[in-house]
Amino acid sequence: MYPFTYQRATGLAEAVAGLKADPQAKAIAGGMTLLPSMKHRLAAPSSLIDIARLAELRGIRRDGNSLVVGAATRHNELTADPIAQSAIAALARLAGLIGDPQVRARGTLGGSVANNDPAADYPAAVLACRAQIVTDRRSIAADEFFQGMFTTALAPDELITAIRFECPRRAAYAKFAQAASGYAMTGVFVAQFDDAVRVAVTGAGPSVFRWEAAERALSATFSVGALDALSMPASGLNADQHAPADYRAHLVKLMTLRAVADITGATA
Amino acid sequence: MNIELTVNGQARSVQCEERTLLADLLRDSLGLTGTHIGCDTSQCGCCTVHVDGQAVKSCTMLAAQADGCDIVTIEGLAKGERLHAVQQAFSACHGLQCGFCTPGMIMASVDLLKRHPEPTDEQITEGLAGNLCRCTGYVNIVAAVKTAALQINAGASQGARS
Numbered sequence: 059m060y061p062f063t064y065q066r067a068t069g070l071a072e073a074v075a076g077l078k079a080d081p082q083a084k085a086i087a088g089g090m091t092l093l094p095s096m097k098h099r100l101a102a103p104s105s106l107i108d109i110a111r112l113a114e115l116r117g118i119r120r121d122g123n124s125l126v127v128g129a130a131t132r133h134n135e136l137t138a139d140p141i142a143q144s145a146i147a148a149l150a151r152l153a154g155l156i157g158d159p160q161v162r163a164r165g166t167l168g169g170s171v172a173n174n175d176p177a178a179d180y181p182a183a184v185l186a187c188r189a190q191i192v193t194d195r196r197s198i199a200a201d202e203f204f205q206g207m208f209t210t211a212l213a214p215d216e217l218i219t220a221i222r223f224e225c226p227r228r229a230a231y232a233k234f235a236q237a238a239s240g241y242a243m244t245g246v247f248v249a250q251f252d253d254a255v256r257v258a259v260t261g262a263g264p265s266v267f268r269w270e271a272a273e274r275a276l277s278a279t280f281s282v283g284a285l286d287a288l289s290m291p292a293s294g295l296n297a298d299q300h301a302p303a304d305y306r307a308h309l310v311k312l313m314t315l316r317a318v319a320d321i322t323g324a325t326a
Numbered sequence: 327m328n329i330e331l332t333v334n335g336q337a338r339s340v341q342c343e344e345r346t347l348l349a350d351l352l353r354d355s356l357g358l359t360g361t362h363i364g365c366d367t368s369q370c371g372c373c374t375v376h377v378d379g380q381a382v383k384s385c386t387m388l389a390a391q392a393d394g395c396d397i398v399t400i401e402g403l404a405k406g407e408r409l410h411a412v413q414q415a416f417s418a419c420h421g422l423q424c425g426f427c428t429p430g431m432i433m434a435s436v437d438l439l440k441r442h443p444e445p446t447d448e449q450i451t452e453g454l455a456g457n458l459c460r461c462t463g464y465v466n467i468v469a470a471v472k473t474a475a476l477q478i479n480a481g482a483s484q485g486a487r488s
């Protein structure tokens with residue numbers, strides 16, 4: 059890693075001011091992506107502002123039909139949290155599928171969402187659960203937040219403080235993990251609300267996206283059979299040494315089937 | 327910069343660079359070379375230590391992030407000459423071959439046994455998902471974790487009776 063300065067922020071305003079003052083500065087929480095990127099010299103911030111312990115970014119609470127999770131919540135905290143488990147069990151389970159136990163003890167919800175890795179798990183839950191991304195200055199709907207590979211609506215000096223998930227009536231996440239990295243080759247989060255069904259896909263495309271044809275079919279009839287006639291087009295999907303685009307397209311349908319089966323108790 | 331932390335029960339004050347990794351601080355500044363660096367890319371888990379009671383990969387944490395934290399390394403597990411039950415079990419079950427991954431395997435095993443005192447094979451496999459062994463094929467490692475669990479639980483129930 060190239061040298062940098064390090065500062066532990068004592069408050070959210072101080073952290074934001076630090077980012078504003080130095081465009082080359084970066085916020086660090088768990089650092090599970092940032093530190094490896096810095097070791098590989100893919101990132102070389104002039105300064106790291108540590109926000110992991112900020113009280114403003116902590117806490118998990120139920121607010122009406124929303125689950126509000128602080129940005130600095132670590133993956134293993136979300137997995138084990140009784141409020142999260144009862145509000146959106148599929149989200150708590152998803153957090154337990156990220157990385158490995160040591161990574162889950164450090165990595166944070168806000169860090170993962172701000173990074174928007176195309177194969178990260180959380181963005182699927184955020185998009186499917188009609189979440190609002192709450193920052194130090196505004197609230198952004200998930201549909202506007204994820205803008206492309208590693209790209210979000212966040213300003214360079216803007217920090218996520220919490221994610222406000224809308225609690226679905228029923229939900230499930232099905233993931234096909236890349237065997238070595240554990241990242242989602244394809245992961246699908248299906249959330250059924252009273253007025254809509256949302257199907258969010260991660261790992262398959264350049265950024266998380268909604269499979270709207272599946273949403274329409276499942277809104278009409280919420281069953282695995284409703285997906286029979288559908289297939290995911292392969293064009294525009296990711297292709298790499300692990301899987302060509304048509305294989306990922308196949309996985310999108312398969313993971314959607316598995317998530318719906320998980321919810322309805324059918325077999326996929 | 328100056329870092330204050332507790333390592334294996336001892337308060338330490340250490341000078342380091344901002345970019346110093348916790349693993350390097352432990353090994354180079356404090357001489358605790360039991361924490362191994364196998365890959366330096368957070369894949370292998372050889373560098374696993376406990377930070378405030380949780381297993382983490384010390385090659386993917388800045389020493390600066392550990393300022394004020396309570397650290398336990400492999401050197402802090404034994405009580406004098408008496409090995410920790412997990413160390414004993416890895417020895418008894420031959421849960422190692424070359425031994426390079428062993429400190430990390432043991433620190434991760436101690437962590438997983440706190441969460442799952444009577445672990446199933448699946449919980450052990452999942453709990454050690456962040457640790458790679460390139461020699462043994464894991465069979466004896468899983469046996470060692472099970473053996474350690476039995477010993478720890480027997481010790482706990484004996485303690486409760488006395």
